[in-house]
Amino acid sequence: MSSSKSSSGQHQLRVGDSPLVKGLLIGITLLLTAILLVVPLIAIFQQAFVEGAAHYFNSLVEADTLHAIGLTLVVAALTVPINLVFGVMLAWAVTRFEFPGRKILMTLMDIPFAVSPVVAGLLYLLLYGNNGWIGSWLYDQDIQLMFAWPGIVMVTVFVTCPFVARELIPLMQQQGREDEEAAVILGASGWQLFRRVTLPNIKWALIYGVILTNARAVGEFGAVSVVSGNIRGETNTLPLHVQLQYEDYQAAAAFASASLLAMIALLTLLLKAFIEWRQERSLKIEAEKERQVTQ
Amino acid sequence: MATHLSAADTRPRHKRVLPGLSLSLGTSLLFISLILLLPMTGLVMQSVDMGWDRYWQVISDERVVASYKVTLWAALIASVFNGFFGLLLAWVLVRYDFPGRRILDALVDLPFALPTAVAGITLATLYAQNGWYGEILESLGLKVAYTPWGIVLAMAFTSIPFVVRTVQPVLEELSPEEEEAGMTLGASDWSVFRRVIFPALWPALMTGIALSFTRSLGEFGAVIFIAGNMPYVSEITSLMIFVSLQEFDFPAASAIASVVLMASLVLLFAINIWQARYLRRLHGRS
Numbered sequence: 001m002s003s004s005k006s007s008s009g010q011h012q013l014r015v016g017d018s019p020l021v022k023g024l025l026i027g028i029t030l031l032l033t034a035i036l037l038v039v040p041l042i043a044i045f046q047q048a049f050v051e052g053a054a055h056y057f058n059s060l061v062e063a064d065t066l067h068a069i070g071l072t073l074v075v076a077a078l079t080v081p082i083n084l085v086f087g088v089m090l091a092w093a094v095t096r097f098e099f100p101g102r103k104i105l106m107t108l109m110d111i112p113f114a115v116s117p118v119v120a121g122l123l124y125l126l127l128y129g130n131n132g133w134i135g136s137w138l139y140d141q142d143i144q145l146m147f148a149w150p151g152i153v154m155v156t157v158f159v160t161c162p163f164v165a166r167e168l169i170p171l172m173q174q175q176g177r178e179d180e181e182a183a184v185i186l187g188a189s190g191w192q193l194f195r196r197v198t199l200p201n202i203k204w205a206l207i208y209g210v211i212l213t214n215a216r217a218v219g220e221f222g223a224v225s226v227v228s229g230n231i232r233g234e235t236n237t238l239p240l241h242v243q244l245q246y247e248d249y250q251a252a253a254a255f256a257s258a259s260l261l262a263m264i265a266l267l268t269l270l271l272k273a274f275i276e277w278r279q280e281r282s283l284k285i286e287a288e289k290e291r292q293v294t295q
Numbered sequence: 296m297a298t299h300l301s302a303a304d305t306r307p308r309h310k311r312v313l314p315g316l317s318l319s320l321g322t323s324l325l326f327i328s329l330i331l332l333l334p335m336t337g338l339v340m341q342s343v344d345m346g347w348d349r350y351w352q353v354i355s356d357e358r359v360v361a362s363y364k365v366t367l368w369a370a371l372i373a374s375v376f377n378g379f380f381g382l383l384l385a386w387v388l389v390r391y392d393f394p395g396r397r398i399l400d401a402l403v404d405l406p407f408a409l410p411t412a413v414a415g416i417t418l419a420t421l422y423a424q425n426g427w428y429g430e431i432l433e434s435l436g437l438k439v440a441y442t443p444w445g446i447v448l449a450m451a452f453t454s455i456p457f458v459v460r461t462v463q464p465v466l467e468e469l470s471p472e473e474e475e476a477g478m479t480l481g482a483s484d485w486s487v488f489r490r491v492i493f494p495a496l497w498p499a500l501m502t503g504i505a506l507s508f509t510r511s512l513g514e515f516g517a518v519i520f521i522a523g524n525m526p527y528v529s530e531i532t533s534l535m536i537f538v539s540l541q542e543f544d545f546p547a548a549s550a551i552a553s554v555v556l557m558a559s560l561v562l563l564f565a566i567n568i569w570q571a572r573y574l575r576r577l578h579g580r581s
Contacts, residue, residue: 014390014474015484015492022391029387030399032380035428036452037405040417043427047420086326093319107567108327114563116513118533119552122540126337126549133340158330181312190314212407219410221516222533226540239412239516246416246520255420258413265408273401 044262047255059253060260064233068241069260071149075237076217079156083213087164088206092198095172096180106169109162117159121226124155147229152237155223160216164209171205172198204275215268219261338556341549353550361527362535363554365443369531370511373450378504380451381458382496388459389466406455411516418449419521441523446531449518450511457510458503465499498573502566509562513555 016022049056090109094102128135128145138145145151183197221239228235238257245254342350388400422440423429432439439445477487515533522529532555539548
């Protein structure tokens with residue numbers, strides 16, 4: 001964005017700068033975005049309130065819906081810290097050290113993005129279900145993971161594990177290791193090093209990674225629906241509850257539940273925009289400082 | 296899917312002073328083995344157990360083959376559409392300043408942030424016969440919901456951000472000199488775009504389309520609500536796995552899943568190798 005502005009100051013024409021082309025392209029884009037993204041977003045809330053506000057709030061405080069909301073929050077609360085620790089560890093390993101197999105490790109990390117969530121759920125069901133080689137042993141110990149909340153947490157961890165690492169790796173590579181090496185030479189311990197030097201540098205990327213992990217953990221559908229068993233009021237997360245209500249011809253109730261998930265999505269987008277604005281601002285301040293120093 | 300190739304790969308080797316190699320690498324390897332690799336063993340064992348004849352019979356079943364075709368075609372159309380739409384969005388976001396640009400930029404990520412089941416019921420409601428869009432389409436004699444076009448729509452919706460987010464940074468970095476030279480020499484917008492800008496963009500565009508395609512192949516939540524799920528017509532492959540599971544036919548589910556898994560792993564490795572090569576070329580030039 002900065003490059004386009006610096007050149008427009010010199011009144012140099014670039015491709016697509018004529019008012020006709022510009023207006024046409026912006027117009028088409030806004031029209032398509034309205035049709036494809038904005039109207040569906042409005043429709044969620046319109047459908048949720050189609051039978052009135054009273055119906056909306058009543059359907060949200062139904063026992064099964066409340067249970068689904070609670071379970072979804074528990075799943076996210078367990079998934080996010082696990083993947084936060086993993087993401088930081090992996091990013092530290094691949095950006096601060098060189099070792100054979102580094103690239104393979106990064107490709108492996110991407111597997112959950114490429115694999116269909118239904119396949120992900122099936123993998124866990126085959127291994128930990130009562131017929132699986134671990135599951136049958138667990139069955140003898142009277143431990144049930146599948147068709148229960150632990151299974152839901154396990155597949156959610158699988159599906160969301162790349163997000164934190166993927167936000168951190170490009171940033172940590174770009175920042176390099178000089179600051180940290182200096183701290184070590186000055187005698188910082190491992191924990192001090194991480195908390196005082198690394199963490200302040202990666203703070204925003206880390207927060208963004210957590211937000212993305214949370215958004216996906218709250219909304220995961222395919223993988224969870226394979227391992228949940230869909231027991232109403234027991235193993236139904238909010239997205240599964242949306243499906244159940246929708247297929248029960250309780251469309252307004254389904255959209256009421258969906259509107260909660262849509263609000264989390266909107267909050268995610270808002271936080272993302274805020275973080276990007278913060279980062280841009282801190283970059284600008286730094287550039288300004290450098291300019292003053294050189295003058 | 297990796298965009299993490301950069302300076303660290305070309306830097307001369309340091310003497311190791313930073314702590315935590317064994318801790319961080321150990322944790323990462325343990326996690327990846329337990330969470331990602333161990334679960335695959337169940338699938339391999341189940342598939343091996345069933346024997347080749349039965350395996351082949353399941354994966355070449357007529358209804359399953361029909362689902363491969365529907366899934367592949369729908370994903371292809373959806374990702375090509377997103378190639379055009381994503382390029383347009385990236386262009387407008389990078390090149391022009393207009394009121395609402397920041398909101399548009401934030402909205403692009405909506406399909407990633409919105410749970411797929413929510414997208415599914417919303418699209419199904421909008422495009423159903425009595426929905427806002429469905430009524431208009433009906434009067435034109437078109438039907439989208441509960442046909443294969445509904446699958447295309449759901450796949451396109453859920454993968455909109457990929458092309459935008461891969462093309463956007465490349466477009467921002469593009470230096471204006473060559474472009475301005477072409478314009479000054481009197482070449483038309485279109486020919487400068489075709490000769491100067493597009494060649495610089497297309498590796499990123501292809502990556503975005505490939506990511507969008509991979510995501511579309513695996514999409515489930517958004518699709519099943521709007522697809523109608525008619526055998527031989529609008530069943531996607533993920534649904535075939537799901538149906539087999541509901542019939543407690545674990546071997547069949549595993550066999551179909553192994554095909555899907557291999558296809559997505561091949562795509563993932565291909566995209567990563569392709570990205571590594573094209574990024575190296577970019578670094579070589581600069």
